[in-house]
């Protein structure tokens with residue numbers, strides 16, 4: 099910048115050897131600036147270098163150094179060179195004036211001084227000087243700017259010779275500015291660059307219009323390769339281009355940044371288009387701005403259609419059960435400025451409506467100022483993964499060959515079953531089953547047929563089991579069955595029988611018929627095992643026990659249970675044989691009218707005679723017959739026999755009724771009524787002579803279930819008796835609704851009647867009730883005359899009991915009927 103103080107306050111020096119002249123001059127200029135005097139040339143030089151005047155009024159004629167000599171010295175001192183020097187002389191001849199001006203003085207004043215003219219001139223020079231100083235400062239500034247521009251600036255004449263360059267140090271082309279002046283453009287920039295810009299140079303020179311272009315710079319000073327942007331501005335004079343200004347800017351950084359950006363964009367786009375995940379980008383409001391091809395494929399929306407729509411229109415998210423929609427995670431990502439993971443069990447509803455399991459996550463996109471400008475959601479189809487996971491879980495818990503649960507799943511269920519059993523106080527059974535001799539069968543028929551057999555065994559086992567049971571393949575030909583909710587040991591025994599029967603059915607494969615048997619070992623919680631491990635171990639050792647006995651065997655781990663079960667099986671087997679061989683006999687016990695001692699009827703009681711002639715009490719085998727449903731054929735047999743015998747008695751003239759005991763198992767059976775009718779018909783039995791006895795306990799519990807059957811029986815004339823009355827706690831109030839004809843007072847009351855007062859009261863109450871309801875009363879278990887007397891006194895007249903008659907055979911009963919007298923001795 100210019101020093102303003104020197105502009106505002108010019109320094110004027112007056113040099114003259116005569117004081118009068120100095121005074122005149124001083125008066126003329128004193129208000130124009132700061133004024134200094136010197137009275138000799140030497141003094142002038144001395145003072146000038148101290149006060150650095152802007153203008154010197156220099157007298158030419160002085161003793162010693164004259165004005166010109168002073169002038170010449172001043173011009174050699176750089177600091178003082180630019181002083182404007184105005185010569186002053188008394189010799190106003192033309193020569194001196196010319197000499198003064200031609201030597202470099204800026205003006206010439208003559209003495210005597212014309213003060214106003216001199217002032218005007220001096221003022222003009224001061225103003226000029228001021229302008230000159232401003233200009234110089236401006237130029238310096240400009241030069242500073244130009245020299246420090248991060249650009250190459252040069253002016254070239256039309257003939258390409260350099261007039262000026264700002265590259266003081268020669269950074270651009272290796273040539274400093276002072277050496278570049280006068281050099282040819284081609285020489286300076288080199289052939290390569292010159293040729294590259296030639297067409298632009300040509301344009302500028304011919305058309306005079308400015309041009310700009312990018313230029314690749316080779317081997318410029320800093321780099322092997324860099325990029326420049328060149329601007330050429332023509333200087334036109336009189337319509338002709340006389341030269342041009344060249345501005346060259348290094349744009350390498352920008353170019354590299356652009357290239358890097360492009361590359362980055364390319365990389366991202368290639369990446370997004372080639373990754374396996376679907377990607378959707380949105381703006382802050384959730385409008386789709388980008389979709390990659392996978393996103394298009396999964397949503398079934400094309401990017402062009404989707405862009406601009408709200409994400410929830412394109413990517414519809416539903417919960418696992420498709421009950422409600424889920425918010426797209428981008429919204430949370432935008433709101434909370436963080437990555438948001440998928441919600442569990444998320445489904446994508448595709449444009450076609452199809453649902454697809456997906457896994458997604460969203461992340462916000464931020465700009466340089468860390469503001470969220472949008473978000474990206476990334477997701478992928480996990481239907482297969484999920485299906486695979488389900489499959490894997492299934493595989494992990496199931497046997498591949500039979501698809502049965504494996505030991506692992508069994509373990510879980512066994513633990514649960516035991517927990518349940520603890521709460522419900524019932525049992526859990528574990529059965530280990532091993533096919534007999536399967537190894538040799540497998541070797542003989544080949545493994546694939548063997549596998550088929552195992553699969554069929556598996557499905558038969560499942561067929562036999564209840565839904566809550568678990569059939570598991572332990573490997574090889576060994577299966578484990580877990581039976582929870584077991585109420586009785588007998589039920590397990592039945593299950594074993596059913597399983598063994600199912601396996602024993604022939605297997606008919608395309609390869610042929612195969613007969614298999616299996617051994618089973620059983621362990622029971624809590625009877626013989628306290629936990630799952632014991633169940634396994636005990637069932638296993640029971641299996642070994644069974645196998646040691648041969649094929650088609652089963653064994654309970656508990657010795658007691660095993661014995662009971664064996665006895666039971668034996669009994670059942672014998673019972674079946676007895677039925678088949680018609681070994682069962684029907685005996686009869688008379689019902690006698692105490693008043694007349696006449697037999698009025700008989701009760702049929704089943705008898706089973708063992709090989710040794712001993713009779714087995716029905717109390718021992720009827721319960722098992724009921725459990726195994728053998729009571730149905732047995733009951734039918736007794737009924738038929740009884741009817742047949744009764745008809746025979748009728749034919750002999752004995753019109754007596756026959757009572758037959760009926761089990762609830764029979765009553766529940768749908769075909770019961772039919773069976774009775776058929777039997778009546780087949781035997782020719784009079785309906786009204788048949789009496790069916792149903793125990794009171796059954797009636798009390800199953801009243802509604804059997805009521806209709808009883809009703810129907812009575813409609814066809816068959817009488818119904820309530821057996822063991824007084825033990826079943828039937829509410830007396832609904833007794834009157836029972837479709838019954840007879841009450842049989844239970845023998846326990848009759849037996850205790852004479853010793854226990856309470857029993858007398860009960861018997862009395864029953865008799866009174868029966869009489870009130872118009873029912874026939876029969877006292878059971880009458881063993882003494884005292885009982886008879888008491889019963890008769892209370893109003894019961896029909897007696898059944900050893901006092902009158904033991905259960906006897908048909909033949910004996912026939913004899914009894916013939917004599918028709920009271921008999922106390924047993925005939926059999």
Ligand code: C2E
Nearest residue numbers: 703704715716717736759760761879880881898899900905
């Ligand atoms: P229940 O129907 O109460 O039969 C009467 C039982 O009392 C008979 O026993 C009979 O022998 C016995 N008894 C008769 N008078 C006396 C006596 O004065 N003193 C003593 N102590 N006992 C006497 P049984 O024949 O052993 O039959 C037992 C039970 O077996 C029967 O009791 C009945 O519930 C059932 N039962 C017998 N036969 C059949 C049948 O064919 N079908 C069905 N479902 N159950 C039958």
Ligand code: CA
Nearest residue numbers: 701759791821
């Ligand atoms: Ca009875």
Ligand code: CA
Nearest residue numbers: 821822842878
């Ligand atoms: Ca009875």
